[in-house]
Amino acid sequence: MKKAAGLLIMVFLAGMVCARNDEEFGGLGIEVPSGSGIVTAEKPYTIVGVYEGGAGHAAGLLPGDIIESIDGKALTKMKHDDVVNTLLRGKVGTEVVLNVRRNDKLITFRVVRRKVIVERE
Numbered sequence: 257m258k259k260a261a262g263l264l265i266m267v268f269l270a271g272m273v274c275a276r277n278d279e280e281f282g283g284l285g286i287e288v289p290s291g292s293g294i295v296t297a298e299k300p301y302t303i304v305g306v307y308e309g310g311a312g313h314a315a316g317l318l319p320g321d322i323i324e325s326i327d328g329k330a331l332t333k334m335k336h337d338d339v340v341n342t343l344l345r346g347k348v349g350t351e352v353v354l355n356v357r358r359n360d361k362l363i364t365f366r367v368v369r370r371k372v373i374v375e376r377e
Contacts, residue, residue: 282348282369285310286317290340295331300324300357301339315367322357345369 287305295301300322306312323331326343346352346369354365 281345282350282371283345284312284315284317284352284367284369286312286344287319288323288340288344289336291336293336295334295336295339297332301331301334301336303356311367311370315365317354317356317365317367318358320358323354324357324362325355327353 285307286303287307288303289301293299301324303312303317303319303321303323305319306317323339325331326339329343331339331343344352348369348371351366351368354367356363356365
C-alpha cells in the first residue's frame with residue numbers, strides 16, 4: 257500500500273492476477289481511498305488514479321471523479337474498506353455500475369471487472 261495525502265490508497269493493476277488465499281478477484285484498475293475513513297458529503301469517495309489499459313480507463317473514469325453510488329448503493333456513511341471489499345471488488349468478468357460526479361454532472365459508467373493484483377511495497 258502507498259500513502260498519499262495522508263490516506264492509505266489501495267492500488268489495483270488491471271490485467272494481472274492476485275492470489276489471495278488462492279482466490280482471484282476482479283477490480284477496475286483505479287486507485288481509491290481505503291482504510292477506516294468514512295464517506296461523507298464533505299469527504300466524498302474520490303478516484304485518486306486510473307491505470308492506463310485498465311477497465312476503468314477503458315470505461316472513461318478519470319482521477320478526481322467522485323463515486324456517489326455503486327450498483328445503486330449510495331456510499332455516504334460507508335467505510336472506505338467496505339466500499340472496496342464489498343462493492344468494487346468482485347468476480348472477474350462481472351459488471352459494476354458506477355454513478356460518478358464530474359464537474360457537477362452525474363455520469364453513469366458500466367465497467368466490467370478484470371483480474372487485478374494489489375501492489376505491496
